[in-house]
Amino acid sequence: MHSFLELSADFEKRFDKRHFPVHPATLYDAAQYILRIGGKRVRPVSVLMGCELFSEINDDAYAVANAIELFHNFSLVHDDIMDKAPLRRGFETVHTKYGESTALLAGDVMLVVAYEQLNQIDTTKIQSVLRLFSKTAKEVCEGQQLDMDFEKIAMVSLEDYLNMITLKTSVLLAASLQLGAIIGGAGEANQKHLYEFGKNIGIAFQIQDDYLDAFGDPEKFGKQVGGDILANKKTFLLIHALSVANDKQKEELNQLLQTNSEDKVSRVLKIYADCKVAEWASTLKENYFNIAIKHLEELAVSNSRKAELEKLARYLLQRES
Amino acid sequence: MHSFLELSADFEKRFDKRHFPVHPATLYDAAQYILRIGGKRVRPVSVLMGCELFSEINDDAYAVANAIELFHNFSLVHDDIMDKAPLRRGFETVHTKYGESTALLAGDVMLVVAYEQLNQIDTTKIQSVLRLFSKTAKEVCEGQQLDMDFEKIAMVSLEDYLNMITLKTSVLLAASLQLGAIIGGAGEANQKHLYEFGKNIGIAFQIQDDYLDAFGDPEKFGKQVGGDILANKKTFLLIHALSVANDKQKEELNQLLQTNSEDKVSRVLKIYADCKVAEWASTLKENYFNIAIKHLEELAVSNSRKAELEKLARYLLQRES
Numbered sequence: 344m345h346s347f348l349e350l351s352a353d354f355e356k357r358f359d360k361r362h363f364p365v366h367p368a369t370l371y372d373a374a375q376y377i378l379r380i381g382g383k384r385v386r387p388v389s390v391l392m393g394c395e396l397f398s399e400i401n402d403d404a405y406a407v408a409n410a411i412e413l414f415h416n417f418s419l420v421h422d423d424i425m426d427k428a429p430l431r432r433g434f435e436t437v438h439t440k441y442g443e444s445t446a447l448l449a450g451d452v453m454l455v456v457a458y459e460q461l462n463q464i465d466t467t468k469i470q471s472v473l474r475l476f477s478k479t480a481k482e483v484c485e486g487q488q489l490d491m492d493f494e495k496i497a498m499v500s501l502e503d504y505l506n507m508i509t510l511k512t513s514v515l516l517a518a519s520l521q522l523g524a525i526i527g528g529a530g531e532a533n534q535k536h537l538y539e540f541g542k543n544i545g546i547a548f549q550i551q552d553d554y555l556d557a558f559g560d561p562e563k564f565g566k567q568v569g570g571d572i573l574a575n576k577k578t579f580l581l582i583h584a585l586s587v588a589n590d591k592q593k594e595e596l597n598q599l600l601q602t603n604s605e606d607k608v609s610r611v612l613k614i615y616a617d618c619k620v621a622e623w624a625s626t627l628k629e630n631y632f633n634i635a636i637k638h639l640e641e642l643a644v645s646n647s648r649k650a651e652l653e654k655l656a657r658y659l660l661q662r663e664s
Numbered sequence: 665m666h667s668f669l670e671l672s673a674d675f676e677k678r679f680d681k682r683h684f685p686v687h688p689a690t691l692y693d694a695a696q697y698i699l700r701i702g703g704k705r706v707r708p709v710s711v712l713m714g715c716e717l718f719s720e721i722n723d724d725a726y727a728v729a730n731a732i733e734l735f736h737n738f739s740l741v742h743d744d745i746m747d748k749a750p751l752r753r754g755f756e757t758v759h760t761k762y763g764e765s766t767a768l769l770a771g772d773v774m775l776v777v778a779y780e781q782l783n784q785i786d787t788t789k790i791q792s793v794l795r796l797f798s799k800t801a802k803e804v805c806e807g808q809q810l811d812m813d814f815e816k817i818a819m820v821s822l823e824d825y826l827n828m829i830t831l832k833t834s835v836l837l838a839a840s841l842q843l844g845a846i847i848g849g850a851g852e853a854n855q856k857h858l859y860e861f862g863k864n865i866g867i868a869f870q871i872q873d874d875y876l877d878a879f880g881d882p883e884k885f886g887k888q889v890g891g892d893i894l895a896n897k898k899t900f901l902l903i904h905a906l907s908v909a910n911d912k913q914k915e916e917l918n919q920l921l922q923t924n925s926e927d928k929v930s931r932v933l934k935i936y937a938d939c940k941v942a943e944w945a946s947t948l949k950e951n952y953f954n955i956a957i958k959h960l961e962e963l964a965v966s967n968s969r970k971a972e973l974e975k976l977a978r979y980l981l982q983r984e985s
Contacts, residue, residue, distance in 0.1 A: 369809055451775070
């Protein structure tokens with residue numbers, strides 16, 4: 344069994360090549376550009392780890408891992424257009440560098456090339472792989488749409504927010520693990536447990552993301568602490584605060600959401616403290632983590648094989664940046 | 665054997681249903697909207713006709729036809745965003761009606777649902793169908809990128825324009841016919857002839873499109889005659905005129921391209937007449953039509969089976985609007 348870091352280095356080396364034709368360079372250089380910006384490659388490595396639970400990592404697993412990373416980058420390129428984001432991981436976004444039309448098309452071809460990767464695998468597995476991949480791709484689009492819809496709504500329920508976050512971010516991690524398991528020859532029950540493990544880790548990860556943005560150590564947290572608050576972003580924290588605050592706190596929060604005063608972050612954080620939002624978020628994250636671990640335990644695979652996945656889960660959820 | 669019109673009515677009836685989940689309606693209603701606007705359904709019906717050359721039209725052929733029509737509409741939705749087009753077939757474009765972000769996502773899910781349709785077919789054929797479909801999808805994106813690139817270049821060669829048009833519009837018709845043939849069980853040589861038939865008909869169709877825009881009968885032509893001239897659009901006609909015009913004509917043409925004077929259309933048409941552009945275009949169109957018919961003749965299928973395809977080709981190329 345390999346560790347996340349070993350597989351990540353291995354994947355990075357294999358993935359670091361041209362994934363597109365040379366011509367027209369005006370299109371394909373834009374697609375290649377985002378792939379080189381990197382990232383932690385958590386999703387494709389999850390494919391490899393999902394596979395290695397059940398068998399050796401083979402070419403089919405690498406093909407699916409490529410497809411997942413291409414899909415993930417396709418969604419980043421299109422999301423960045425929608426969000427009008429100038430930067431990603433410190434680099435210019437594709438539409439900033441190459442223009443919106445080229446970024447749109449570059450995203451499109453990345454999705455097509457992802458499907459081309461899936462078409463490389465053993466024919467006996469193509470249908471189940473394509474089925475899960477396409478279902479997940481639709482869900483990720485649904486999550487992005489719901490996220491945009493929620494921006495226009497004053498009040499979002501925790502249930503609706505959870506559903507949106509699950510679609511937008513968790514199902515892709517879940518599907519990556521399950522796709523690896525399919526390639527590895529896992530039975531349906533094991534596939535399902537692995538999917539649920541990934542889904543719940545994904546939700547816990549997002550809670551942590553929201554948490555760090557508000558309560559992170561500025562020295563360790565790479566971004567500006569309080570960025571979500573300044574952007575009036577709906578987060579687990581804000582939604583919970585709005586649901587438990589008393590009338591006075593609720594009024595103040597709603598007023599703060601409509602201003603950009605200098606003390607906005609500190610005043611929102613004060614309300615979060617009064618409402619014990621940090622404690623609630625920690626418990627919620629713990630709950631999802633525990634559900635994930637339960638599914639990992641239920642996997643009919645020896646404990647020694649599962650160790651690296653549990654380590655990955657703990658690593659993802661104990662980061663401070 | 666069925667006629668184009670019979671198969672078109674049949675396809676229309678089957679295709680007229682919800683192709684997407686109900687929720688979130690903010691996303692999927694936008695995707696469904698463009699499908700209802702209609703069109704001639706030439707490409708999906710070509711799948712059915714390509715299949716019927718070799719066997720009965722079965723569920724796999726309908727699934728591929730659905731995928732082709734979904735893909736075509738995906739490309740229209742994204743192209744309309746890039747072209748900032750307010751209308752399509754007299755209706756508001758998706759981004760005009762639902763906003764650019766939703767249109768972008770709606771296009772994305774349509775592409776995914778197209779692949780879901782392909783995943784319905786017999787496993788023994790999935791790989792070759794996916795291979796051709798994805799290759800074609802990339803080419804259509806390449807064609808759109810080249811079209812945008814050409815807008816920024818003063819002079820485009822006929823060869824480059826032809827390549828762009830082939831990618832942007834002809835390969836999808838060609839692939840539709842070949843995909844139908846694959847489903848129908850055709851051998852590779854027959855598949856190839858059918859592809860070339862469709863590709864050359866597609867090119868001839870585009871020459872006719874450019875021709876009608878300049879020389880069409882205003883009574884029969886639905887759009888404003890001279891629209892391409894007013895928009896300085898690179899067309900077969902303009903590219904040829906620029907390549908054969910004498911220095912004086914060339915200077916006048918280049919000047920006209922930089923103005924929007926009232927007599928722009930009539931003055932460009934005068935140069936086209938002096939350069940015999942109409943005659944050249946008619947001959948060029950005829951040449952591609954003849955190449956197409958030659959490939960149809962080479963098909964190892966009885967002539968009676970081919971009759972409807974030849975009729976379709978003549979119908980597409982003899983229209984006046």
